[in-house]
Amino acid sequence: MRLKRLLVPKFWKTPKKSSKWVVSPSPGAHKKFESIPLVIVLRDILKVAETASEAKTVVKNHEVLVDGKYVSHSRFSIGLLDTLSIPKIGKYYRVVPSVKGLHLLEISEKESKEKLASVKEKTIVKGKKIQLNLHDGKNIIVDKDSYKTGDSLLLELPSNKIIDHVKMEAGSLGLIIHGKNSGKLAKIKKIVVSRSREPNKAICEADGNEFEVMKAYVIVVGKTKPLIKVGEQE
Numbered sequence: 001m002r003l004k005r006l007l008v009p010k011f012w013k014t015p016k017k018s019s020k021w022v023v024s025p026s027p028g029a030h031k032k033f034e035s036i037p038l039v040i041v042l043r044d045i046l047k048v049a050e051t052a053s054e055a056k057t058v059v060k061n062h063e064v065l066v067d068g069k070y071v072s073h074s075r076f077s078i079g080l081l082d083t084l085s086i087p088k089i090g091k092y093y094r095v096v097p098s099v100k101g102l103h104l105l106e107i108s109e110k111e112s113k114e115k116l117a118s119v120k121e122k123t124i125v126k127g128k129k130i131q132l133n134l135h136d137g138k139n140i141i142v143d144k145d146s147y148k149t150g151d152s153l154l155l156e157l158p159s160n161k162i163i164d165h166v167k168m169e170a171g172s173l174g175l176i177i178h179g180k181n182s183g184k185l186a187k188i189k190k191i192v193v194s195r196s197r198e199p200n201k202a203i204c205e206a207d208g209n210e211f212e213v214m215k216a217y218v219i220v221v222g223k224t225k226p227l228i229k230v231g232e233q234e
Contacts, residue, residue, distance in 0.1 A: 010101060013044045023052065023075055029137025030079030036095075036102060038064060039074040041084065045104060048089065063088050067115060067136075068158030080177060081219070081230075082136060083112045083157065096230050097175065098183040107229050114163070115155045116228055118219045119147055135219070152220045154227050164227055166220045174204060174218040175230050181211060185231060191215060 025037045042048050042055040042064070049055035056074040058064060064071060065085040066078055078084055084093040084104065092112035093104040117134040125131045125141065132140045132147055140153070140160060147153070150168030155161065166172060170191065176184045186204035192212075194200050200215040221230055 014040060025077035026073060026075040028077055028079075030077055030082075032077075034102070035077035035079035037075050037077050038066075038071065041078065041104070046086075046091070046093075048086065048091075058086075065158075068113065080135065081116055083107070083115055085109075085112050094229065096183065097177045099180065103183075105229065105231065111229055113157050114228055115157055116152050116166075116219065116221055116230075117155055119149055119151050119153065122147070122149060150215065150220070166222055166227065168215075168218075168220050171223070172220045173222045173224065173226060174202065175221045175226070176204070176206075176213060176217060177219055178217040179213060181206065181213065183231065185221070185226065186211075186218075188218065188220070 023037050023039050025032050025035050028035070036045070038059050039052050039055040042058055043050070043052060049058055059074045060072055062070045062072060063086060066076065067083055078095050080095055080097065080102070082095045084095070092107050092109050094107050095102050096105045117136055117138060119132050120135050121133040123131045123133065130142050130145050132142060134140065134153070138160060140162065147165065148168065152166045153162050154164035156163050168191065170188055172188050174186050174188045176182050176186060184206045186206035188202055189205050189210065190203040192201040192203065201212050202215045202218045203210065203212055204218065221227060
């Protein structure tokens with residue numbers, strides 16, 4: 001499948017003066033325009049391949065891992081907080097938000113083995129166990145209902161074992177993922193629960209300024225400092 005080049009997000013960094021069409025992301029955990037197909041990542045962003053054909057070969061040869069697992073489809077897309085590993089050239093990245101959209105932040109090999117994921121929903125499954133539905137499409141079964149919607153889990157990759165847990169609450173450190181403050185680390189001052197159809201809000205503080213964002217636009221990343229690297233400022 002293909003998309004018209006004029007429709008793709010600027011953070012894909014596809015050349016303006018080239019063909020009319022560009023590859024479309026395959027359906028997955030992330031929304032179409034909130035993710036980046038691997039062929040675009042390898043050719044246009046990281047420039048480890050000169051052509052789409054070369055990028056497809058790299059992926060087909062199992063030289064690329066996403067969240068610690070090899071992928072073999074060049075249209076496979078990476079999104080918010082996913083990790084990308086290319087061991088053959090010793091390069092590792094995490095997808096982070098910025099004011100211009102998604103950005104690939106270079107990290108260490110050790111850092112590529114951990115990931116933060118936000119709990120979007122909870123459901124009760126067979127055996128009265130709790131299934132946590134995460135922002136990246138993953139589902140994790142837990143025995144105890146110790147987690148709330150909005151909390152974040154630090155996962156070991158590729159096993160997805162929970163190794164830490166951060167609550168969405170006042171005092172926690174949040175990463176803004178949408179809007180004019182996207183990419184900023186901010187202290188959560190207060191969670192405002194709406195009693196109408198209005199979305200819940202979070203009052204945050206960053207760089208000495210206080211601002212309000214939708215709660216859904218904040219992912220908690222730690223208490224006083226991030227559990228993982230999510231920006232150049234750290």
